[in-house]
Amino acid sequence: MKILVCISHVPDTTSKINFTDNDTKFDTNGVQFVINPYDEFALTRAMWFKEKQGATITVVNVGNASTEPTLRKALAIGADNAIRVNMEAIDGFSVAQELAEVVKSGEYNLVLAGKESIDYNGGMVPGMLASILDYNFVNACIGLEVEGDKATISREIDGGKEILSCNLPLVIAGQKGLVEEKDLKIPNMRGIMMARKKPLSVIEPVSSETTTSTKSFDKPAAKSACKIVEADNVEELINLLHNEAKVI
Amino acid sequence: MSVLVFAESTSEGKFKKTSFEVTSYGKKIAEELATNLVVLSINASENEALYKYGAEKVLNVSNAELSSFNAKNYTSIIVQAAEKENAQVIIIDSNANGLYIAPMVAVNLKAGYASNVVEIPSSTAPFTVKRKAFSNKAFNNCSISTDVKIIGLAKNSYGLFENEVSGSIEDFSPVITENNLKSESIEQTTGKVTIADADIVVSGGRGLKGPENWGMIEELASILGAATACSKPVSDLGWRSHSEHVGQTGKPVAANLYIAIGISGAIQHLAGINSSKVKVVINTDPDAPFFKAADYGIVGDAFEVVPKLIEKLKEFKVNNA
Numbered sequence: 001m002k003i004l005v006c007i008s009h010v011p012d013t014t015s016k017i018n019f020t021d022n023d024t025k026f027d028t029n030g031v032q033f034v035i036n037p038y039d040e041f042a043l044t045r046a047m048w049f050k051e052k053q054g055a056t057i058t059v060v061n062v063g064n065a066s067t068e069p070t071l072r073k074a075l076a077i078g079a080d081n082a083i084r085v086n087m088e089a090i091d092g093f094s095v096a097q098e099l100a101e102v103v104k105s106g107e108y109n110l111v112l113a114g115k116e117s118i119d120y121n122g123g124m125v126p127g128m129l130a131s132i133l134d135y136n137f138v139n140a141c142i143g144l145e146v147e148g149d150k151a152t153i154s155r156e157i158d159g160g161k162e163i164l165s166c167n168l169p170l171v172i173a174g175q176k177g178l179v180e181e182k183d184l185k186i187p188n189m190r191g192i193m194m195a196r197k198k199p200l201s202v203i204e205p206v207s208s209e210t211t212t213s214t215k216s217f218d219k220p221a222a223k224s225a226c227k228i229v230e231a232d233n234v235e236e237l238i239n240l241l242h243n244e245a246k247v248i
Numbered sequence: 249m250s251v252l253v254f255a256e257s258t259s260e261g262k263f264k265k266t267s268f269e270v271t272s273y274g275k276k277i278a279e280e281l282a283t284n285l286v287v288l289s290i291n292a293s294e295n296e297a298l299y300k301y302g303a304e305k306v307l308n309v310s311n312a313e314l315s316s317f318n319a320k321n322y323t324s325i326i327v328q329a330a331e332k333e334n335a336q337v338i339i340i341d342s343n344a345n346g347l348y349i350a351p352m353v354a355v356n357l358k359a360g361y362a363s364n365v366v367e368i369p370s371s372t373a374p375f376t377v378k379r380k381a382f383s384n385k386a387f388n389n390c391s392i393s394t395d396v397k398i399i400g401l402a403k404n405s406y407g408l409f410e411n412e413v414s415g416s417i418e419d420f421s422p423v424i425t426e427n428n429l430k431s432e433s434i435e436q437t438t439g440k441v442t443i444a445d446a447d448i449v450v451s452g453g454r455g456l457k458g459p460e461n462w463g464m465i466e467e468l469a470s471i472l473g474a475a476t477a478c479s480k481p482v483s484d485l486g487w488r489s490h491s492e493h494v495g496q497t498g499k500p501v502a503a504n505l506y507i508a509i510g511i512s513g514a515i516q517h518l519a520g521i522n523s524s525k526v527k528v529v530i531n532t533d534p535d536a537p538f539f540k541a542a543d544y545g546i547v548g549d550a551f552e553v554v555p556k557l558i559e560k561l562k563e564f565k566v567n568n569a
């Protein structure tokens with residue numbers, strides 16, 4: 001099995017979000033970047049296939065050279081090789097288009113991604129990629145088994161889950177449940193040493209067509225202070241929720 | 249030209265609340281663009297209900313083969329409807345199925361897609377929308393440059409607006425092609441409010457000490473007609489199922505009221521629930537960060553405060569019934 005895992009390079013979840021250049025650019029000053037948590041679930045599931053069923057794992061990122069440490073981390077976790085498409089990730093469509101080229105030239109028939117990246121929260125790259133390739137696609141994937149050419153997938157639906165089956169080729173967009181939190185791997189020293197020697201190839205983009213562009217960013221309006229209600233006066237809370245906030 | 253809205257219904261044919269929200273939103277955009285609103289429904293039983301929110305024309309597909317959701321078929325139906333109606337803007341909700349199909353519809357129509365949109369476009373030329381980004385820590389004003397535009401409307405961001413029209417229903421029979429993506433089974437909790445649909449969410453954290461203490465959370469939720477949720481460690485510890493984990497790496501919550509009990513208010517938790525309109529926190533620690541994000545708070549022990557709240561809410565419900 002040849003698996004491609006799409007890795008987005010995102011600010012750590014504790015990052016303070018600020019903007020520069022008249023609120024048109026994300027301020028990366030002092031920000032730690034990590035593997036997008038949803039992509040980490042996908043990578044961890046790929047590792048399970050590698051260990052249990054003998055798969056090779058390629059990780060790919062569309063981005064500039066600053067994303068390479070994130071790809072190296074994925075190699076340290078256990079991916080076999082990495083590809084970076086040397087292009088600023090401007091919008092979801094342009095990223096999906098570049099990934100589609102990588103899938104075609106590497107003939108991957110199983111592509112694992114995360115359901116969204118925690119920076120732009122677009123939630124579109126995996127579905128667009130599958131559509132461009134005319135592959136099957138399952139979003140919000142919380143379980144994946146592959147036997148030969150057949151996949152069984154669970155996906156989260158509103159208030160439950162659905163079990164699906166389909167043939168490969170397949171793209172999935174994963175989330176927690178695909179693997180458990182305890183399955184996530186922290187790279188060890190040996191993994192980190194080995195990752196330095198694993199191939200990371202840089203390829204040039206084929207197209208720069210975009211469909212959307214960011215004009216500016218805003219921060220949410222400052223919120224008013226919390227009204228504290230005494231613990232022995234819950235009637236007051238009910239009164240405020242009913243008469244002031246009008247939510248009950 | 250037209251604005252096309254996809255109004256999703258449940259397997260019983262009833263529209264979801266978000267369907268009325270996307271219809272309200274679509275009506276407003278159609279007015280701004282001086283064009284017509286067309287609402288697409290699949291096996292819905294009460295199409296007339298859409299008139300109240302401004303649906304002049306309902307394009308209704310009834311086909312027993314479509315009784316369960318299939319992403320490829322639904323994508324293809326929306327694409328065919330968009331082509332037939334020469335749709336310029338297509339609006340899809342942010343439920344599980346909407347999020348699933350919108351990117352595929354976009355590629356098929358060569359359309360630009362903006363997800364998590366929270367407002368009416370700030371300008372229509374260039375077509376610019378405000379969307380949530382950085383897990384609710386910021387907004388991104390995004391322009392869509394393609395001829396056809398797809399908007400994924402964030403739940404509970406625009407609201408319902410009544411705008412009664414005398415609409416009409418047109419039957420629509422799109423071409424359905426076989427595909428090998430098959431639904432094998434669906435497990436759905438019935439009779440429980442889901443986090444996606446809920447107006448009110450009651451959420452418990454590690455401060456509740458163990459799964460055996462969730463009885464009062466469920467009781468509080470049931471009195472309020474609310475969904476139950478939890479913080480990440482609670483689901484990691486197996487106290488509650490993963491489907492209840494809310495936050496930056498769990499489900500987003502955009503309810504009218506979010507009640508956090510025994511939750512500290514870590515940045516990753518707040519990121520996921522911040523779009524809720526009103527937030528209440530009950531926590532023993534007055535320095536818990538949640539108090540900075542909440543609208544109302546009680547400093548107190550959940551094991552004392554919640555039973556009292558349940559008792560008083562029961563009285564309130566009787567008096568306000």
Ligand SMILES: Cc1cc2nc3c(=O)[nH]c(=O)nc-3n(C[C@H](O)[C@H](O)[C@H](O)COP(=O)(O)OP(=O)(O)OC[C@H]3O[C@@H](n4cnc5c(N)ncnc54)[C@H](O)[C@@H]3O)c2cc1C
Nearest residue numbers: 453454455479480495496497498510511512514517532550
């Ligand atoms: C990459 C990453 C992603 C994450 N994503 C998420 C996410 O999506 N969602 C999420 O929730 N977390 C997430 N977290 C975890 C987050 O950082 C916090 O650890 C978590 O939210 C804490 O959960 P908690 O508030 O339930 O527990 P704690 O932080 O342990 O807080 C328990 C609270 O209960 C209070 N308490 C104790 N006893 C009582 C009592 N008797 N009555 C009332 N209050 C009481 C305490 O004062 C305390 O404030 C993420 C972390 C990382 C690193």
